[in-house]
Amino acid sequence: MQIGLISIGGRAIGTITLERADAPLPSYVPKHSMFQNASFDASDGYSAEAPSYGRSAPSPGHNHQPVGEAQQPPAAAPRPTNRFGGEGDTDPPAQPAGSGTAVSGNRVYGRLAEARDRARKELADNPRLNEKAMHIFAGENPDPTASTALWESAINRMAVRGTTLEKELRRTNEGGYYEGWRDEVSPSTRRVLEASRDKALAYSNVSNYATDNSSGNLAARENASGTFTQKSVYAREHFFGPDNRIASHQRSYRDLVANSEAERQRVGGAPAEGVAPNTAAQSPAAPNPAGQPGRVEGVDPQAFIMHHTGGRGTPDGVRNTLRQRGLGVEYIMDRDGNIERAGGPGSAHMMRGWGKGEGLSNSNTVGMEVIARDDKDVTPQQVEAARAFIAKNYPNTPVYGHGEVNPGHKEADEGMSIVNAIRSDRARAAATTATTAAKDPEEDKSK
Structure with missing residues (x-):
């Protein structure tokens, strides 16, 4: 059970749990993870007695098959590279030309904004979920704008499916969505991810109403097949609307976007990219x-x-x-x-x-x-x-x-x-x- 919270300068960076010695780790924590037999040094971050498989980030995206158990690296192994070509837990390089930019001045309204409120409460009530998200998104894509879109898409997906943030933040080894994971999250990356979280919880819409993400060959296949409709791209991470083959998700998604745009027009906010200015007319106002x-x-x-x-x-x-x-x-x-x-x-x-x-x-x-x-x-x-x-x-x-x-x-x-x-x-x-x-x-x- 959780009995405490580890924090530095008022910022939560971990939890303290009391469990039996033979109790299994949560399913989302990889074997030989730094969370196993871990100790904490305030000057150095986490350290671990158990062997770690390093910090090579997996290929992220949705609905990938779980990877096999990683092996302990040799003692003299060089620092692993992240998926962006840098060493260890570094920020990705600048996004290439044509990758897309944030939707200037835009935010979500209505029921999508209410979903952000529910997510804020869920994270406040469950610090362990917040910590889990830090490790997932550090492995998925720690770019400042891409990680904001990751937070947004997870919460938007929660709203479309009528679930909870905890359910949408499951990893593939839990039967869930995310493949990305990084054992160690550096202070600089943690600050980026916390700022991204806070921006998403303040109703940002840099993802342009996205609910899903993928990268590399998977993103290319999804674009080519039309299975998903691309909404934005940041730092090589592609963001999509829900699966076009699932009618219930599409219906829920359209209603949520229409509701957000109707409320935006009512208060005079900026329109989302690619959304017709007259969307509100397609969603009549409630009776007086x-x-x-x-x-x-x-x-x-x-x-x-x-x-x-x-x-x-x-x-x-x-x-x-x-x-x-x-x-x-x-x-x-x-x-x-x-x-x-x-x-x-x-x-x-x-x-x-x-x-x-x-x-x-x-x-x-x-x-x-x-x-x-x-x-x-x-x-x-x-x-x-x-x-x-x-x-x-x-x-x-x-x-x-x-x-x-x-x-x-x-x-x-x-x-x-x-x-x-x-x-x-x-x-x-x-x-x-x-x-x-x-x-x-x-x-x-x-x-």
Whole structure:
């Protein structure tokens, strides 16, 4: 278990764990890694008693087969070169002409920005994940711009697939995505990767909405085959959108990009490279909150529960189905984000809660059925309508997805696109309030 954090000058550089002597290392740590029987010298970084296989970076990219176990180098072996032709843990050479440049003045908005907020919290809650990312991205591509695009693409992929950053930062030897790994991350490279992380978490979009990366022959094959659509190139690292053969990923990706561009136009931000200026027109705005119903009378709910209908159809069809099953719900939202009142207080929309839902029931909650097959089928209009509706009518009521309050009974992500959007709104509002409250204006000394 983790019992401490190693830091220098306030910067976290490792974790301290307490485990049985025969306990296996995490699956993402290579055998004979410097993490095995490692000691720490503040003046020199990590040192290790166990043999290390050096710092030759593997060929990175997505969906490679795991490499075999590396051998211990001879004692007098020269310093290994990195994949950019330099020695050891050095920065790559300048990118060749025509490699692409950052999208000037651009950032992500809407649900993609909310994914960055979720990633920030996940990294804060799990320092070990942050440390793992440092070693992966040092092996993938430590160029300042390329590594920013690596952080962005991992989080964008998380948003498209509806997963977590921890799942998207799995290595190939864990059945995951990344082949790149470097045992030792020098202080200079760590500073680059930390700055790249912070830039991505501040909603940057240098990758131009990328979700995947590869280099070398693999990148050339993917460009030639059309399996992936290239978005940008930095320091010989190619960045792509999701696999064109997976319809669900493509649908989710298009919705996320359209949502981001619609919000960008609303606030007057700079457009992304290659995105049509009229993208927002293809994603109609949510209905005006003024035309939506208000609070359920006579109830002060302890929670608001978001549901999916599990299919398409109309509000009337949803009412009929619920009635036939002896169920109910207070609100129903159609595909365009229009919300209707359905049932009164105490409508039977959930089982008595457990886990996060402990103590919650139909008598002290209010629910909304969102017409969608699953969480990936929720439209940008539905998300925006729910945000406005909750902000207006239930601004201080905790909001949960059905899968959170009845875990195991329903899909874990039921309602979570909407719930996470609302939670992000509230977190930003709380941060703004805290910042304002922390300011201590100087007293008027003229009085």
